[in-house]
Amino acid sequence: xxxxxxxxxxxxxxxxxxxxxxxxxxxxxxxxxxxxxxxxxxxxxxxxxxxxxxxxxxxxxxxxxxxxxxxxxxxxxxxxxxxxxxxxxxxxxxxxxxxxxxxxxxxxxxxxxxxxxxxxxxxxxxxxxxxxxxxxxxxxxxxxxxxxxxxxxxxxxxxxxxxxxxxxxxxxxxxxxxxxxxxxxxxxxxxxxx
Numbered sequence: 001x002x003x004x005x006x007x008x009x010x011x012x013x014x015x016x017x018x019x020x021x022x023x024x025x026x027x028x029x030x031x032x033x034x035x036x037x038x039x040x041x042x043x044x045x046x047x048x049x050x051x052x053x054x055x056x057x058x059x060x061x062x063x064x065x066x067x068x069x070x071x072x073x074x075x076x077x078x079x080x081x082x083x084x085x086x087x088x089x090x091x092x093x094x095x096x097x098x099x100x101x102x103x104x105x106x107x108x109x110x111x112x113x114x115x116x117x118x119x120x121x122x123x124x125x126x127x128x129x130x131x132x133x134x135x136x137x138x139x140x141x142x143x144x145x146x147x148x149x150x151x152x153x154x155x156x157x158x159x160x161x162x163x164x165x166x167x168x169x170x171x172x173x174x175x176x177x178x179x180x181x182x183x184x185x186x187x188x189x190x191x192x193x194x
Contacts, residue, residue: 158182
């Protein structure tokens with residue numbers, strides 16, 4: 001029951017953050033969206049920061065769990081898994097816009113809130129490690145070490161760049177084409193020899 005209430009609060013918090021951004025989010029607005037008293041909200045989360053941290057953790061967990069539907073390093077090829085990373089991001093941009101907007105807002109908050117910054121650093125590390133694990137299945141003999149070391153950073157940048165650009169100016173470019181080009185660039189880099 002307690003977890004159900006927390007989920008309801010976090011769902012309400014996501015709705016509020018998507019409308020008001022983190023800076024405009026207030027406890028009483030979350031309580032109203034969750035259809036509960038502010039006192040009851042404070043019983044579950046003492047402060048706005050507690051809710052914001054829990055929401056960020058929830059969003060990041062959902063992204064990581066969702067990745068399992070796209071990536072399978074045991075059964076899929078490197079190419080299929082690279083496609084999977086880009087496919088997940090495309091689906092997140094199109095289907096989970098509220099979470100994408102919130103994630104961008106959280107990145108901004110991470111520049112002033114050390115706790116959020118630490119969560120983001122951990123999230124990026126997990127994301128890049130997942131990419132590294134996928135790329136490690138590629139025959140790396142002859143590849144530049146710096147190329148393999150930096151490809152996870154490049155892939156994350158390509159995915160976040162798609163979010164930033166598409167969400168601010170929908171329809172300006174085709175996500176399918178964008179990610180097809182991104183995939184080709186990564187595969188070309190993987191196939192580049194010394």
